[in-house]
Amino acid sequence: xxxxxxxxxxxxxxxxxxxxxxxxxxxxxxxxxxxxxxxxxxxxxxxxxxxxxxxxxxxxxxxxxxxxxxxxxxxxxxxxxxxxxxxxxxxxxxxxxxxxxxxxxxxxxxxxxxxxxxxxxxxxxxxxxxxxxxxxxxxxxxxxxxxxxxxxxxxxxxxxxxxxxxxxxxxxxxxxxxxxxxxxxxxxxxxxxxxxxxxxxxxxxxxxxxxxxxxxxxxxxxxxxxxxxxxxxxxxxxxxxxxxxxxxxxxxxxxxxxxxxxxxxxxxxxxxxxxxxxxxxxxxxxxxxxxxxxxxxxxxxxxxxxxxxxxxxxxxxxxxxxxxxxxxxxxxxxxxxxxxxxxxxxxxxxxxxxxxxxxxxxxxxxxxxxxxxxxxxxxxxxxxxxxxxxx
Numbered sequence: 005x006x007x008x009x010x011x012x013x014x015x016x017x018x019x020x021x022x023x024x025x026x027x028x029x030x031x032x033x034x035x036x037x038x039x040x041x042x043x044x045x046x047x048x049x050x051x052x053x054x055x056x057x058x059x060x061x062x063x064x065x066x067x068x069x070x071x072x073x074x075x076x077x078x079x080x081x082x083x084x085x086x087x088x089x090x091x092x093x094x095x096x097x098x099x100x101x102x103x104x105x106x107x108x109x110x111x112x113x114x115x116x117x118x119x120x121x122x123x124x125x126x127x128x129x130x131x132x133x134x135x136x137x138x139x140x141x142x143x144x145x146x147x148x149x150x151x152x153x154x155x156x157x158x159x160x161x162x163x164x165x166x167x168x169x170x171x172x173x174x175x176x177x178x179x180x181x182x183x184x185x186x187x188x189x190x191x192x193x194x195x196x197x198x199x200x201x202x203x204x205x206x207x208x209x210x211x212x213x214x215x216x217x218x219x220x221x222x223x224x225x226x227x228x229x230x231x232x233x234x235x236x237x238x239x240x241x242x243x244x245x246x247x248x249x250x251x252x253x254x255x256x257x258x259x260x261x262x263x264x265x266x267x268x269x270x271x272x273x274x275x276x277x278x279x280x281x282x283x284x285x286x287x288x289x290x291x292x293x294x295x296x297x298x299x300x301x302x303x304x305x306x307x308x309x310x311x312x313x314x315x316x317x318x319x320x321x322x323x324x325x326x327x328x329x330x331x332x333x334x335x336x337x338x339x340x341x342x343x344x345x346x347x348x349x350x351x352x353x354x355x356x357x358x359x360x361x362x363x364x365x366x367x368x369x370x371x372x373x374x375x376x377x378x379x380x381x382x383x384x385x386x387x388x389x390x391x392x393x394x395x
Contacts, residue, residue: 021054028084033353055099082256086363090196098122098123106215108214133178140213149202223242240306257360262342329377
């Protein structure tokens, strides 16, 4: 079991992440070839405590500020390897989600192993549940479970059906141990190749009622887990701020692409004095800096709410996903400006600018990063119209 001091701060973890970046960069092509994190990377993340950032303190976690943590860590890790930053961010956030479940669920996950990791999927293909005495029977396939090969548990967005042909009566999160699910190897993707975002298959698993969570009730009210976990992060409204977990890797990916492009231009006497090249660097840097500043400002507000034990304002909740998706779009635009001018030398798949472009577009393709959705949600709030759940 890995033992990490409870007094670890975000600054400590950022320093550890910075030390890992050169090795992540060296392994980025290997991660793509393996279609998963190299074993060394997963081990280093565990040893550095990077998966424990939101894990309850009762189980050796740090209970750091939600929002700020993802922004600062992913802005660093993504500079080395986009897939690695994505897996760290996604898996770490599942401990935050698990901290909202009933105490017996947390004990089952971490009681004997504080290093236990949790996978997720909120995209059921054939996956579904049906009520039975004491809980639910869950069966079927779920898509896009990043890093699930590393995990001991899985939290699945499960539509509950009372009849085979009827529409679902509700959606629950179900927490399922590794003994009741398997990984289906289907992740052959253009971007985030090393994220192992495979399917999960469950076969007629019984899930006790206590191992479910109605996430529609996670709106700032106490959650089952907040009764035993002191930090206010386990009472934050879930869905409006969830996209911090799947947007912030774009910050580091874009920063790494800009540095790689700048280094390349600097090494070319025929290009280094070109004002067109210089302007591309300047404009992309502005977009990345703007995206980072926007998310840092939102994270700072969220941290104030956490420490004041307050629910974020409706205005902030309406714009949070708007801003995370907009920041992703800025990062993609910044990279696109560079990748189309890096030249023939930048076409091989192992070129860092080429890889960053593919990874950033993969991040942008997550439904929660679609500005078409989050922008409309914000505008409906501004216009006084009722909200529409988009993800």
